Amino acid sequence: MTSREQALALDALDPLGTLREHFALPPGVIYLDGNSLGALPKATPARLARAVQQEWGDGLIASWNNAGWINMPRRLGDRLAPWIGAQPGEVLVGDSTSINLYKVLHAALQMQPPGRRVVVSERSNFPTDLYIAQSVVSDHGGELVLADAPEDIPALLDARCAVLMLTHVNYRSGRMHDMAALTRLAHEAGALALWDLCHSAGAVPVDLRGADADFAIGCSYKYLNGGPGAPAFVWMHPSHAGRARQPLTGWLGHAAPFEFGTHYRPADGIQQFQCGTPAVLAMTALDASLDVFDLARKLGGMAALRAKSLALTEAFIAAVDTHVPSASLQSPREAALRGSQVSIALPAEVDGYAVMQALISRGVVGDFRAGEPGLLRFGFTPLYTRHVDVVDAVALLVDVLATESWRTPEFQRRSAVT
Template identity: 45%
Template sequence: MSEAALAKEAAALDATDGLAAKRAEFDLDDGVVYLDGNSLGALPRGVAGRLCEVVGHEWGRLRIRSWEESGWWTAPERIGDRIGGLIGAAPGQVVVGDSTSVNVFKAVVAAIRLADTASRDEVLVDAATFPTDGYIARSAARMTGCRIRAVAAADMAREAGPRTAVALVNHVDYRTGRLHDLPGITAAVRAAGARTVWDVCHSAGALPVHLDADGADFAVGCTYKYLNGGPGAPAFLYVRRALQDRFDSPLPGWNSHADPFAMDPAYAPAGGAVRGRVGTPEILSLLALDAALGVWDGVDLAAVRAKSLALTDFFLRCAAAYVPEGRVASVTPEAHAERGSQISLRYGPGAGEVMAELVRRGVVGDHRRPDVLRFGFTPLYTRFADAERAARVLGEVIGAMEEGR
């Protein structure tokens, strides 16, 4: 298909996009195609003004009174419930705070402590997991006398057995964009008598997630990708309601005490998701995240998913038309049921140079060593015209680089 025909198709798709108006709620430069929201989401326009109010009035004028008068103290649970609505969790099961790594540690250790017998001494880890998940899981296993076994996420269901205490799985593979079977794996691991910890960093805000309905035990996720919470925004922890009374956090901080201001030297855990808290909440970043979540008001996640799949399909078609034949290969599954909201293309040893030149020309994706070009599609603000332009510039860059060799 010709460039003119693809550009015309992109314009027609954008004209009928039910989410198109959401783009105006973000601070974006029309001269740049931003396809790295799977690393850092764009800035929602409402955040800056809200932070000015927090700093100038709540901190600057009310000061210590804001813990009660401005609702600072309950922000981790209140904002957790907002995120819960985006990941299929009923209120009271999500708490926001700390980093993804810290929350992985809490969840994995707590899951091990829930094991019904001492013989459950095995931690299954997604073999292609984001590195920090593996690091944390190995440390948690050493501390609890367990052993780590790395298995492919696709094999997790059949690998769980009588020695398995917990399976730590990525919902979407960060490198390839492969979407794993959360309900199927969860059911199989539970049938084996073990618990699941799901990393939903690359699915929260990108596609519908149904933690309650699918029976997940624990889940963790960051908020600076598709949820647009900003750099270093606090992560979240989901604890299924049925497990909360037995959730034994390895980090029992004063914020998770049943009566934190009693300053009791003996620890007594609070009820509910509050047990997932540790220390003083990160108020500035928490409230920036709270403001950022406003872009999700009234958004249907089914529409987000439909647009994500349409965008990634269209990008692949454009790449096939523009990129010299045989120069790139998609490592992201073609099947919709197995695809997150990104496209990863394998190029070769020069992938880093290609991405650097794309960024210089105003198309921002990222490079995963050694040979993957990664493009994230954020349906709330990515246009079909962006997908067409990105593929066209990619073809130009690869063509020019190979001509020059």
């Protein structure tokens, strides 16, 4: 277990340590919720101000061409591509994860013969994935089949299975699937593999092409720090170009949108997945945040980010084991199975939600997810989280539990967003 002095020494040696200076973190806050909403990069406000005042204010409509607004979905996709194992020209930024999932799941089901109409996923998948899948399978006369545990997935990949739809890193447990192995099993069964990378992009190694995946979607407001409601992304294996047809056939997915023709004709490749006008200001914020990833690439790239993320999560698990023995770990101990977050559950007589509110009041920001059991989630964004944050966060958790400060009525009040 790491002492505070050892943690400070590790931070002094951290090859990624300088990246924290690029974030506007409030003083006194230990931010462990980057798995929900990433922190604000310092450069973002000025970039947004420039986009508003110069590009929009002065440039007006000419900025669609002159400031490159119209190309942003592809240009940002190209910037994102190396972090998810995709090639330039394969990723498109825009819409939300939910909407992009609707598009790719629809397209994937349509690529399969009529006898294959089952979508296999996990009961613990993020609800929006399950809700969208319920709608798409009902449109196709199909069925959504849910595995209760990761080990149950292979047996569900049978001759009826059209698509294996999984979230790479689970939002509750932070457990990471073996993307390559499961994609291979899906293909052997004749199914396509679709991956939600919301909790992976920018946090863990992802190799879509190496895994031979078929479709992927994900958000940019978590580890990518694109800001609240930042645009999502969508990827399709290039071999599906020309065969996959997405259902939201808007004008900017047309082969020649400025011909303003009457009939829809899909653009080539991933461009077909663009529906309408890009959210330029939101994309500008993501553009600024991706600059920090350019710096991270020079400091060791994903290998360095992953090494630091694992060091942080290991240290947190060890400290909780030692100092909070009543907590039960709900994330994998095995590093290879762990994303960049750690979830713990507290004994039934302790109100986990209230504990998290008490912790937040002391400056340690994580979040709480209701369920059986309720989870305290702690995200460790390697770009800006320090080793000393781990030690201090656990010390404050110990104090909140020992003093029972969580019993204060204000900490029991539920807000709309937990």
